[in-house]
Amino acid sequence: xxxxxxxxxxxxxxxxxxxxxxxxxxxxxxxxxxxxxxxxxxxxxxxxxxxxxxxxxxxxxxxxxxxxxxxxxxxxxxxxxxxxxxxxxxxxxxxxxxxxxxxxxxxxxxxxxxxxxxxxxxxxxxxxxxxxxxxxxxxxxxxxxxxxxxxxxxxxxxxxxxxxxxxxxxxxxxxxxxxxxxxxxxxxxxxxxxxxxxxxxxxxxxxxxxxxxxxxxxxxxxxxxxxxxxxxxxxxxxxxxxxxxxxxxxxxxxxxxxxxxxxx
Numbered sequence: 001x002x003x004x005x006x007x008x009x010x011x012x013x014x015x016x017x018x019x020x021x022x023x024x025x026x027x028x029x030x031x032x033x034x035x036x037x038x039x040x041x042x043x044x045x046x047x048x049x050x051x052x053x054x055x056x057x058x059x060x061x062x063x064x065x066x067x068x069x070x071x072x073x074x075x076x077x078x079x080x081x082x083x084x085x086x087x088x089x090x091x092x093x094x095x096x097x098x099x100x101x102x103x104x105x106x107x108x109x110x111x112x113x114x115x116x117x118x119x120x121x122x123x124x125x126x127x128x129x130x131x132x133x134x135x136x137x138x139x140x141x142x143x144x145x146x147x148x149x150x151x152x153x154x155x156x157x158x159x160x161x162x163x164x165x166x167x168x169x170x171x172x173x174x175x176x177x178x179x180x181x182x183x184x185x186x187x188x189x190x191x192x193x194x195x196x197x198x199x200x201x202x203x204x205x206x207x208x209x210x211x212x213x214x215x216x217x218x219x220x221x222x223x224x225x226x227x228x229x230x231x232x233x234x235x236x237x238x239x240x241x242x243x244x245x246x247x248x249x250x251x252x253x254x255x256x257x258x259x260x261x262x263x264x
Contacts, residue, residue, distance in 0.1 A: 001029050001030040001031045001032075001233060001236065002031075002222050002233070002236045002240060002251065002262075002264075003031060003032065003033040003034060003035070003222070003253050003262070004026060004031060004034050004035070004222070004223060004224050004226070004232055004233050004236070005034070005035040005037070005075070005077070005101060005221050005222060005223045005253055005254070006035070006037050006079070006103060006149065006189065006191060006193075006221075006222075006223020006224060006225045006226075007022050007026075007034060007035065007036045007037060007223070007224065007225075007226050007232065008022075008036075008037070008038055008039065008079075008225070008226065008227045009021075009022055009036060009038055011038040011052060011053065011056075011057050011060075012038040012039040012050070012052075012079075012227065013039060013046075013048040013049045013050045013051075014039065014048055014050075014227060015038075015227040015228070017227060017228050017229065019036060019060065019061065019064055020064065021228075021229050022034070022036065022226065022229060022232060023064065023068055023072065023074065024229075025229035025230075025232040025233075026072060026232055026233065027068075027071055027072050029232065029233050031072060031233065032072060032073060033072060033073035033074075033075065033253060034072060034073075034074060034075070035074075035075035035076070035077045035100060035101050035223075035253070035254070036061060036074065036075070036076060036077060037077040037078055037079045037101065037103050037223070038052055038057065038078060038079065039052060039078075039079050039081070040052040040054075040078055040079070040080055040081060040093070041081030041107055041108065042081065042083075042086050042089055042090075043083065043085070043086050043089075044081065044083075044107075044108050044111070044113075045111060046108075046113065050081065050107075052078065054093075054096075054097055057076075058076065058097060058098075061074065061076045062076070075100035075101055075253075075254065075255060076098075076099060076100050077099055077100055077101035077102060077103065077254070078093075078097075078099055078102055078103070079103040079105050079149060080093070080094075080102055080103065080104050080105070080144075080145055081105060081106070081107050081108065082104045082105060082106050082135075082138040082139065082142050082145070083108065083138065084137060084138050084141050084142070087141055087142050090142060090144050091142075091144045093144075094144035094145075095144075098256070099257060100254050100255050100256055100257065101146055101147075101253075101254035101255075101257070102144065102145045102146050102147075102257070103145065103146070103147055103148075103149040103189065103221075103223070104138075104139065104142065104144075104145030104146075104147070104148055104149060104186075105148070105149035105150060105153070106131070106134060106135045106138060106153065107153070109123075109130060109131055109134045110122065110123075110130070110134075114127070114131065114153070114154045114156075114157045114158070115157055117161075119157075120157075120158070120161045120163075127154065127158060127161070127163060128154060128155070128158060128163065128165065128170055128173075129170070129173055131153075131154040132170060132173035132174060132177065133173060135148075135151070135177055136173070136176045136177045136180065139177065139180050139181065139184075139186070140180055143184055143186075145186065146186065146187060146221075146254055146257060146259070147186060147187035147188065147189045147219070147221040147252075148177070148181055148186060148187070148188055148189060149189045149191060149223075149225075150189060150191040150193070150194075150203035150204070150225065151174070151177060151188065151189070151203065151204040151208065152165070152174075152203050152204045152205065152208065153191075153203055155194075155199075155203070155205075156194055156197060156199065156203065159199075166205075166207065167204075167205060167207035167208050167211060168207070171211070174204075174208060174211070175211065175215070178208070178211060178212045178215055178217060179215060181212075181217065181219075182212075182215055182216055182217050185219070186219065187219035187220055187221045187252050187259070188204070188208075188209070188212050188217060188219065188220050188221075189203075189220070189221045189222070189223055190202050190204075190209070190220055190221065190222050190223070190239050190242075190243060190251075191203040191204075191223055191224075191225050192222075192223070192224050192225070192234050192235040192236060192239050193223075193224060193225030193226070193231070193234075195234055195235040195238075195239075196224070196225075196226075196231045196234050196235075202235070202239055202242070206242055206245075206246065209242070209243060209246040209248070210246045210247075213246050213247045213248065218248075218250075219252050219259060220243060220248055220250075220251050220252065221251060221252050221253070221254075222236065222239065222240075222243075222251050224236070240264050243264055244264050248264060249263065249264060250262060250263055250264060251264055
């Protein structure tokens, strides 16, 4: 079973799951290593508190890493909410704590989370274009992450607003993102969380992984984005087959911010 490197626990504002439940589920699936990556979205307006209590987080996860060391390797990461105006905060954070792995994700655009209808009401005519433009601008400015999380996160919520989507429709917006990742040596995450939501493809979709490979991209990471145990490792077998079909032979896991390549 592939290593799941995108997992949430009760330290994330949108999860109630104790870390031990995620760990035990991963062990039951035969995983040899995982990375817990709870949310830190700094300086956002939300009904959910996405500020991570880092001292408590590291203390508890370090204790669990020691407790489970003979059963599974536990890495400590974070899903960092990328925003240009807090680039200094993000850089300082990445240096302050001994993370194994940092996912850089875009969850808020113009102060709005696409999870809510308000984003689509505000960006009625350019919801996807605006999301990809902002993502491109942020990863050009911010470099203190290892992998870009769920590049096309927005499509999880755009479908209910009647928006069509394919790589081809938005290639002019997506290609610049892929090129920046390749230039900076950053990985592209294959996030299977969309499949838990009834979608037929991961985030990003197959066409984007094909294009990333065509452009010279090699680094990919794999994560379920699970907020509860039933989604840990979801659809990893089919995701692995898709990645192999796109021409990838390895995926990356991180320890002390350094990539190790494992066979798909």
